[in-house]
Amino acid sequence: MATQRIKARKIRVLPGFKLTLGFTLFYLGLIVLIPLAAVFWKTSSLTRAEFWHVITMPQALASYRLTFGASLLAAMVNAVFGLIVAWVLVRYNFFGKKVVDALVDLPFALPTAVAGITLAMLYSHNGWIGQLLEPLGIKVANTRLGVFVALTFIGLPFIVRTVQPVLEDLDPELEEAAASLGANRWQVFWRVILPMLMPALLTGFALAFARALGEYGSVIFIAGNIPMKTVITPLLIMGELDMFDYAKATALAVVMLVASFALLLTINVLQWWTNRYNTNNLA
Amino acid sequence: MKTFLNILLATSLALSGGAKEIKLLNVSYDPTRELYSEYNAAFAKYWQAKTSDTVTVSQSHGGSGKQAQAVVNGLEADVVTLALAYDIDAISQQARLLPADWQQRLPNNSTPYTSTIVFLVRKGNPKQIKDWDDVVKKGVSVVVANPKTSGGARWAYLAAWAYALETNNHDEAKAKEFITKLYKNVPVLDSGARGSTVTFAQRDIGDVLLAWENEAHLALKEFGADKFEIVTPSLSILAEPPVSVVDKNAKRHGTTEVAKAYLNYLYSDEGQEIAAKNFYRPRNETLTGKYAGNFSQLKLVTVDQEFGGWAKAQKTHFADGGIFDQIFQP
Numbered sequence: 001m002a003t004q005r006i007k008a009r010k011i012r013v014l015p016g017f018k019l020t021l022g023f024t025l026f027y028l029g030l031i032v033l034i035p036l037a038a039v040f041w042k043t044s045s046l047t048r049a050e051f052w053h054v055i056t057m058p059q060a061l062a063s064y065r066l067t068f069g070a071s072l073l074a075a076m077v078n079a080v081f082g083l084i085v086a087w088v089l090v091r092y093n094f095f096g097k098k099v100v101d102a103l104v105d106l107p108f109a110l111p112t113a114v115a116g117i118t119l120a121m122l123y124s125h126n127g128w129i130g131q132l133l134e135p136l137g138i139k140v141a142n143t144r145l146g147v148f149v150a151l152t153f154i155g156l157p158f159i160v161r162t163v164q165p166v167l168e169d170l171d172p173e174l175e176e177a178a179a180s181l182g183a184n185r186w187q188v189f190w191r192v193i194l195p196m197l198m199p200a201l202l203t204g205f206a207l208a209f210a211r212a213l214g215e216y217g218s219v220i221f222i223a224g225n226i227p228m229k230t231v232i233t234p235l236l237i238m239g240e241l242d243m244f245d246y247a248k249a250t251a252l253a254v255v256m257l258v259a260s261f262a263l264l265l266t267i268n269v270l271q272w273w274t275n276r277y278n279t280n281n282l283a
Numbered sequence: 284m285k286t287f288l289n290i291l292l293a294t295s296l297a298l299s300g301g302a303k304e305i306k307l308l309n310v311s312y313d314p315t316r317e318l319y320s321e322y323n324a325a326f327a328k329y330w331q332a333k334t335s336d337t338v339t340v341s342q343s344h345g346g347s348g349k350q351a352q353a354v355v356n357g358l359e360a361d362v363v364t365l366a367l368a369y370d371i372d373a374i375s376q377q378a379r380l381l382p383a384d385w386q387q388r389l390p391n392n393s394t395p396y397t398s399t400i401v402f403l404v405r406k407g408n409p410k411q412i413k414d415w416d417d418v419v420k421k422g423v424s425v426v427v428a429n430p431k432t433s434g435g436a437r438w439a440y441l442a443a444w445a446y447a448l449e450t451n452n453h454d455e456a457k458a459k460e461f462i463t464k465l466y467k468n469v470p471v472l473d474s475g476a477r478g479s480t481v482t483f484a485q486r487d488i489g490d491v492l493l494a495w496e497n498e499a500h501l502a503l504k505e506f507g508a509d510k511f512e513i514v515t516p517s518l519s520i521l522a523e524p525p526v527s528v529v530d531k532n533a534k535r536h537g538t539t540e541v542a543k544a545y546l547n548y549l550y551s552d553e554g555q556e557i558a559a560k561n562f563y564r565p566r567n568e569t570l571t572g573k574y575a576g577n578f579s580q581l582k583l584v585t586v587d588q589e590f591g592g593w594a595k596a597q598k599t600h601f602a603d604g605g606i607f608d609q610i611f612q613p
Contacts, residue, residue, distance in 0.1 A: 054603070057603060057604070058612055059608060059611070120486060121485075121486065124486045124487065124488065125487070125488070126486075126487045127486075141486075141488075142470050142471050142488075220473075220474055221478075224470060224471045224472065225429060225471065225472040225473065225474065226469070226470075226471075226472055226611070227472075227608065227610075227611035228611045228612070228613070229611075235432075235474070238432060238474065239429070239431040239432050240603075241348075241349075241352060242346065242348030242349060242352070242431060242432045243348065243431060243597075243601065243602065244348070244351070244352070244355075244373045244377060245603075248603065
């Protein structure tokens, strides 16, 4: 048994493994790792104490809370509502479906500054939506809520576009089988559909979350950018650059990078875990 | 290689009949778009009459700090015309593209025109904002950009600080109190001067905009004098946006001569008049009378007098942990 396994690994059915792996590593190194290494290298001009001082400044801590908090919240809200949108687009036929389908991609295509200006106008106290919310005591523009709104806007397509194809390929027989075994609709959704969608949903969540962390253009127009309150970390980094302080800017960037990488890795592990669980169950 | 290039250059010159086509890149800050688009045309005409060469000047605009950053990172500017000397100093220090004493090379500290910070208020001045004291009153909403990212906003901050010092016997603690009150009244800190103007004028936020004088006039022209009015405070800062040739870039492009002429012409009668027409205060005293309507009289202090120069002002007020940061600490 053991020897067989080793043999199977040595002779691959698919040729070109070494070549493609080599290319993959080269490409990732060139496009991703070298720029990232440059970031770390730039930070190295700071001493450890200086580095620590920069990344724990009160305004930096406040900005991490806002950036990571709002991004997480936006990705979670999108996971729920994006799933519903994908569900409607896959499962039902209705007039104008193609238009709705195309609309989903709009936040992808829109330059972020345009998105930011549009949102700021809409949610401003005299904007279409803002003037309806203001009497209710809800302020969106120039508050943390505004940051969340912008991040939700840009994150939606990630969830829909990752969940949609999986939902399309979902075999209706599985649901029928579940129903014939006595599961009610709620049970079918929770026990059959959702576990199968989970890997795709997690991918979409990770993408939306990562995108939100790095978002700059759309947020600065609606955030108000008041220090300690509505300054996102990317803006803080821009501020340091404007003061010609590369080392400090990159120190903050390193925090973002390490934290994002840890979070994305966690999500990937989680995804691998749910995926394995799935195939075992189906097999 | 060099001789080959020279031959190439010579032949191309011969083919074009002696008249050269010269390209210049002027890297400038946010609110000078209108000024330089008019000035570039005038300079091209002047240069063609003088040398029969055609000059095409390209413009790049953005936040002053970001523009300096771009030049440091290799943007091939022949000349820079930025919001504050500190930004050109940075180009000199970080990329060594021009000598440290660049500011002594042209008259008036290399600032051919000046400007100041004024108030733009809504028509009829509903909150009765007359001077800095009214700006810090409770319930007044003030729009200004973030001094960390905007040159204009730094001037505005320093103008307020200078006023507080002058009216409080130079008591720093009182000035800090004053500036804290001011920024507590700010609902939005845009990253650049243009952003603030848009927030105030189009998004209808705030009772008063702390703006470049020329930007305030431009807003009147753009959005209508029936919507806003300009209020000049009793004291403000003399903003000196300097200009310089970027020596190494110009040398490499072979544009040193024309780049120098481009900046010198800013001091000529025509250059000064174009600046005045675009609401920059000209250095030429004879024009001050002609455009008196554009520029209200007020007491102007300089950064050197009041703050001991840019480097010091920058360190005390805008660096991390400086007074601006302290305003927002709980």
